[in-house]
Amino acid sequence: MFQHIEFYPGDPILGLMDKYKADPRSHKVNLGVGVYYDDDGNLPVLECVKTVETRLANPPQPRPYLPMDGLEGYRKACQHLLLGRDHPALQQNRVATVASLGGSGALRVGADFIHQWFPKAKVYVSDPTWGNHISIFAGAGFEVHTYPYYDAETIGIKFDELKTFLQQLDAGSVILLHPCCHNPTGIDPTHSQWDELLDIIKTRQLIPFMDIAYQGFGDDMDTDAYAIRRAVDLGMTVFISNSFSKSLSLYGERVGGLSVVCQTEEEARLVQSQLKFTIRRMYSNPPSHGGHVVSNIMNDESLFQQWQQEVYAMRDRIRSMRQQLQAVLSEKIPDRDFSYFTKQRGMFSFTGLTPAQVNRLQTEFGIYMVENGRMCIAGLNQGNVDYVANAMAEILQ
Numbered sequence: 001m002f003q004h005i006e007f008y009p010g011d012p013i014l015g016l017m018d019k020y021k022a023d024p025r026s027h028k029v030n031l032g033v034g035v036y037y038d039d040d041g042n043l044p045v046l047e048c049v050k051t052v053e054t055r056l057a058n059p060p061q062p063r064p065y066l067p068m069d070g071l072e073g074y075r076k077a078c079q080h081l082l083l084g085r086d087h088p089a090l091q092q093n094r095v096a097t098v099a100s101l102g103g104s105g106a107l108r109v110g111a112d113f114i115h116q117w118f119p120k121a122k123v124y125v126s127d128p129t130w131g132n133h134i135s136i137f138a139g140a141g142f143e144v145h146t147y148p149y150y151d152a153e154t155i156g157i158k159f160d161e162l163k164t165f166l167q168q169l170d171a172g173s174v175i176l177l178h179p180c181c182h183n184p185t186g187i188d189p190t191h192s193q194w195d196e197l198l199d200i201i202k203t204r205q206l207i208p209f210m211d212i213a214y215q216g217f218g219d220d221m222d223t224d225a226y227a228i229r230r231a232v233d234l235g236m237t238v239f240i241s242n243s244f245s246k247s248l249s250l251y252g253e254r255v256g257g258l259s260v261v262c263q264t265e266e267e268a269r270l271v272q273s274q275l276k277f278t279i280r281r282m283y284s285n286p287p288s289h290g291g292h293v294v295s296n297i298m299n300d301e302s303l304f305q306q307w308q309q310e311v312y313a314m315r316d317r318i319r320s321m322r323q324q325l326q327a328v329l330s331e332k333i334p335d336r337d338f339s340y341f342t343k344q345r346g347m348f349s350f351t352g353l354t355p356a357q358v359n360r361l362q363t364e365f366g367i368y369m370v371e372n373g374r375m376c377i378a379g380l381n382q383g384n385v386d387y388v389a390n391a392m393a394e395i396l397q
């Protein structure tokens with residue numbers, strides 16, 4: 001019965017975790033998956049999370065089903081973070097928001113919704129992008145195309161090419177954008193470039209779908225949401241998927257959200273109802289623990305402040321690892337430019353290493369990176385950064 005089934009060889013990012021775990025070498029280094037480890041190489045439990053979890057456990061709480069779209073406090077928290085607490089779109093009640101199973105779940109619910117109501121829409125993702133963007137939209141039934149983005153020559157954006165490309169797309173095409181900390185390249189448009197891009201997107205009547213998984217890891221919470229707020233301020237209908245996996249170090253709790261900024265309150269009511277229906281027939285309602293943790297932190301001013309400081313501490317530690325890596329490599333290979341490490345933002349560095357070089361790092365040094373040359377800088381620490389820099393230098397010389 002199953003002989004015709006094709007084998008799924010595993011995911012290029014998640015598959016690395018299994019390989020890394022199975023590697024017996026004690027000096028191995030995990031720079032694959034986009035996960036933040038602290039300077040001791042451990043997955044942190046944020047202080048704000050500890051406080052709330054202690055509270056929630058004493059006494060243990062009953063676990064009813066949550067509403068299909070999640071907790072009210074959770075949904076509001078997503079909206080406030082993305083748009084700013086007092087945004088007119090929120091006052092006008094025209095933002096539909098549902099809790100989702102991580103950022104991935106938000107993308108899938110959004111993709112299913114768009115496919116049901118706009119089945120002819122074409123979807124465009126950046127070249128390159130997070131591989132699962134393509135899988136998720138393809139899984140929802142779309143043909144997924146790419147738009148020009150990364151310029152390896154300049155370690156920048158093919159900005160003119162991108163603008164020209166957007167100009168010729170059909171109205172109603174969905175453009176998947178990374179508002180900050182582009183994955184995998186770490187290269188984001190400047191604010192003025194965002195202004196230009198969003199003007200074109202608006203004029204051409206394209207639909208921006210903003211996927212924000214690293215809010216707070218680029219600049220600060222508000223600055224990282226610049227592109228989202230700009231698109232909304234231009235009056236566009238905007239889809240936004242957000243994830244708390246990285247910013248709360250709650251990867252396994254599957255905490256994310258999908259928001260759709262609509263034109264009117266009535267539209268938002270319709271959209272909210274259909275998002276709930278999409279959820280009901282897929283998995284019914286979200287898990288409650290992560291939802292309560294997020295909602296409690298975001299709706300308590302002092303925990304909210306503490307959380308932001310904890311995110312900024314992660315951001316700053318990643319930045320210092322970038323500087324250290326760049327410094328050691330520049331010293332080892334002075335005629336090569338390693339400034340890209342500090343130019344790129346967020347968790348990742350797109351190193352330009354070839355698959356063969358990435359493979360050498362893995363087999364000879366036990367250093368695990370994604371085959372496309374993406375390195376998760378958040379896996380570096382004082383104990384391994386020199387080792388990684390030296391290994392890279394050896395591969396590059």
Ligand code: KET
Binds near residue numbers: 102
């Ligand atoms: N969007 C982006 C851009 C992203 O990098 C990730 C995860 C997600 C969404 C998914 O978030 P989640 O809340 O976990 O569903 N990226 C890392 C992990 C992964 O591949 O699943 C990564 O790129 O390594």
